[in-house]
Amino acid sequence: MSDAPDRAPNSNILPGWIRGPQDFFGGLALVVIATFALWASRDLQGIHGFTFGAGTAPRLFAGLLLILGVAIAVAGVVSDGSRMSGFSWRGPLFVSLSLVSFAVTIRPLGLIISAFLSFMIAALGTPETRWLETTVVGLVLTAGCSLLFPYALGLPFELLPQLLRQ
Amino acid sequence: MTELFTNLMLGFGVAFTPVNLMLCLIGALVGTLVGVLPGIGTIATVAMLLPITFGLPPVGALIMLAGIYYGAQYGGSTTSILVNIPGEATSVVTTLDGFQMAKQGRAGPALAIAAIGSFVAGCVATVLIALLGAPLSAVALAFGAPEYFSLMVLGLIFAVVLAKGSLLKAIAMIVFGLLLSMVGTDIETGASRMTFEIPELSDGLGFATVAMGVFGFAEIIRNLDAGAEMDRDLVQQKIAGLMPTRKDMIASAPAIARGTILGSILGILPGGGAVIASFAAYTFEKKIAKDPSRFGRGAIEGVAAPESANNAAAQTSFIPLLTLGIPPNAVMALMVGAMTIHGIVPGPQVMQKQPELVWGMIASMWIGNLVLLVINLPLVGIWVRLLRVPYRLMFPSIVIFCAIGIYSIGNAPADVIMAGGFGLLGYWLVKHDFEPAPLLLGMVLGPLMEENLRRAMLISRGDATVFLTRPLSAALLAVAAILLLLAVLPSLRRKRDEVFVESES
Numbered sequence A: 001m002s003d004a005p006d007r008a009p010n011s012n013i014l015p016g017w018i019r020g021p022q023d024f025f026g027g028l029a030l031v032v033i034a035t036f037a038l039w040a041s042r043d044l045q046g047i048h049g050f051t052f053g054a055g056t057a058p059r060l061f062a063g064l065l066l067i068l069g070v071a072i073a074v075a076g077v078v079s080d081g082s083r084m085s086g087f088s089w090r091g092p093l094f095v096s097l098s099l100v101s102f103a104v105t106i107r108p109l110g111l112i113i114s115a116f117l118s119f120m121i122a123a124l125g126t127p128e129t130r131w132l133e134t135t136v137v138g139l140v141l142t143a144g145c146s147l148l149f150p151y152a153l154g155l156p157f158e159l160l161p162q163l164l165r166q
Numbered sequence B: 001m002t003e004l005f006t007n008l009m010l011g012f013g014v015a016f017t018p019v020n021l022m023l024c025l026i027g028a029l030v031g032t033l034v035g036v037l038p039g040i041g042t043i044a045t046v047a048m049l050l051p052i053t054f055g056l057p058p059v060g061a062l063i064m065l066a067g068i069y070y071g072a073q074y075g076g077s078t079t080s081i082l083v084n085i086p087g088e089a090t091s092v093v094t095t096l097d098g099f100q101m102a103k104q105g106r107a108g109p110a111l112a113i114a115a116i117g118s119f120v121a122g123c124v125a126t127v128l129i130a131l132l133g134a135p136l137s138a139v140a141l142a143f144g145a146p147e148y149f150s151l152m153v154l155g156l157i158f159a160v161v162l163a164k165g166s167l168l169k170a171i172a173m174i175v176f177g178l179l180l181s182m183v184g185t186d187i188e189t190g191a192s193r194m195t196f197e198i199p200e201l202s203d204g205l206g207f208a209t210v211a212m213g214v215f216g217f218a219e220i221i222r223n224l225d226a227g228a229e230m231d232r233d234l235v236q237q238k239i240a241g242l243m244p245t246r247k248d249m250i251a252s253a254p255a256i257a258r259g260t261i262l263g264s265i266l267g268i269l270p271g272g273g274a275v276i277a278s279f280a281a282y283t284f285e286k287k288i289a290k291d292p293s294r295f296g297r298g299a300i301e302g303v304a305a306p307e308s309a310n311n312a313a314a315q316t317s318f319i320p321l322l323t324l325g326i327p328p329n330a331v332m333a334l335m336v337g338a339m340t341i342h343g344i345v346p347g348p349q350v351m352q353k354q355p356e357l358v359w360g361m362i363a364s365m366w367i368g369n370l371v372l373l374v375i376n377l378p379l380v381g382i383w384v385r386l387l388r389v390p391y392r393l394m395f396p397s398i399v400i401f402c403a404i405g406i407y408s409i410g411n412a413p414a415d416v417i418m419a420g421g422f423g424l425l426g427y428w429l430v431k432h433d434f435e436p437a438p439l440l441l442g443m444v445l446g447p448l449m450e451e452n453l454r455r456a457m458l459i460s461r462g463d464a465t466v467f468l469t470r471p472l473s474a475a476l477l478a479v480a481a482i483l484l485l486l487a488v489l490p491s492l493r494r495k496r497d498e499v500f501v502e503s504e505s
Helices: A021-040 A056-078 A090-123 A130-152 B002-015 B018-036 B040-054 B058-083 B089-103 B106-143 B146-161 B168-181 B207-226 B246-268 B274-288 B302-317 B318-324 B330-341 B346-354 B354-378 B380-387 B392-410 B413-431 B436-459 B471-488 B490-502
Strands: none
Touching: A021 B018, A021 B168, A021 B330, A056 B168, A056 B436, A090 A130, A090 B058, A090 B207, A090 B392, A090 B413, A090 B471, A130 B058, A130 B380, A130 B392, B002 B106, B002 B380, B018 B040, B018 B058, B018 B354, B040 B146, B040 B207, B040 B330, B040 B380, B058 B089, B058 B302, B058 B330, B058 B354, B089 B106, B089 B274, B089 B302, B106 B207, B106 B246, B106 B302, B106 B318, B106 B346, B106 B354, B146 B168, B146 B436, B146 B471, B168 B471, B207 B330, B207 B392, B207 B413, B207 B436, B246 B274, B246 B302, B246 B318, B302 B318, B302 B413, B302 B436, B318 B330, B318 B346, B330 B436, B354 B413, B392 B413
16 A cells, blocks of 8 residues: 555665665566566567567567556656565465475376375465364365365366376 | 346346256355455455356356355455455445444344345346346447457556556556466467467466466465464454344435445446445445444444445446456456356357347346345354454465366466466565556456457558547547546545545544
């Protein structure tokens, strides 16, 4: 909510001329993304006669994003804005790890093991997890999903590891 | 008029089959169930439950999704009243008086009025959709490519102006969404664009994948920031007496009527005014009240008006989707995603080619509202118990449920990882005060915009002024420009902020 900008002095790492670091870095990141998209679509064909090539629209949108990113970054320099908010590492890390683990194990290990494993990894995302309780809920959830998705919804899921399948 | 009647009859004929009735019921129930869970908004709920509808026939799937949507919205109101945590932006103002009422032991009447108000609003909006549907889609059929393109620009500008926060950042998010939609194989030339030779990207970024990442996972990660034990001020009083008194009814009836009218109008606007509708309805009630100081201290009108308004708007926002094929907000964007997966291209043609689908859905909206009224009040006890589930157990469950859901869409493990990546992106966006909803909107509209832009340029033989020389297209663009101009004017800007500031005072 930028309605009430924090005017407190910024942390010392940032130079003083950045008055709205949140906008400044947000805008910069968009500039980077836009530049990357421009680079990625460099080989696509552009306008050709009256017709748009494959690359016209992507470059158009990337160019627009570039301009908007610059504008946001400039706004972050010339006007006071919110400070950077702190990022935490624990939640993002373990939720991502959990998803990666699910993606890697679902094919070879089947739904039961994969879902339970990922559940336990995700639970690491907060220091408040109590392990006994979490294990019980994880088992119940795994059992529930193993019934819901393949049977109730009729989706093609392998429940067991590949080794145990015929 | 007779046509309207036959259309509605057709719709009710479709919706009243036992299977569809069950789907509507299950959707509303499951939607409420997930919507009640704290920290999960309407968009996240719909995104999360999208995969469970994929196995159904198209009509059934859309009916169920609509049920999920209303259920989620109702669940959001329930948490607003009982725990002071709005499920999403549209029920923010409900917390002001709803939670106060709950503290005074009047949670029952507050919930009942919210349900009754929503039901009344839903009935009116259903009729409105039926009335406006056919004529609007007839207009849309007369649109050429330039008009369509200009209409989409107008819709996007509306979405930006009616939303909260910085205009510039919201526009940037739309463009970012447009850019993301370009990834994949170009339909016209077959060239692969920005795919980096990754086979999983050749079909483009999956819509459900992005939605689940940016809304589902990002929201989970963000909630974890605050510490899993969120501040939950659950009302401890027993909910005694559900029914509002006669006095409550008399006080809220006009508020419901005003909220419904305001919500219906704002909802039709491309840009989906459900959020602003609830804020505006609340501000309006407070302005015309004899004693404005009652508001914020448990005035029942303060619950009745915004709840009716947001439900009316939620429903009338189907109008631009069904008639023009343009989703006015992120939830409707998800509906487009669902339709596309079922092979339906939303737009004016759907209304003519598949009338049973459109009218069946419209009829089921009314049924969904009725179902919510009937089942939710008796089930309030269960919803309250759900609110007590600690977040430390809830969040890993949601992560796994979503992971399985994404995987089931295409049996592709890479989608799960991609959704995780978009989750991190969404977390970053929120931290920098970028709204993810316009991004989703841009992503859905991207291919449509490109197609119409291309076609328009082709028709005009490369002359870009075609958008300004065709009168209808020029008018649409002019409205968009005026809107944008008005939104940046200092005086109106202050007004716009004022409407939203209400929630923080």
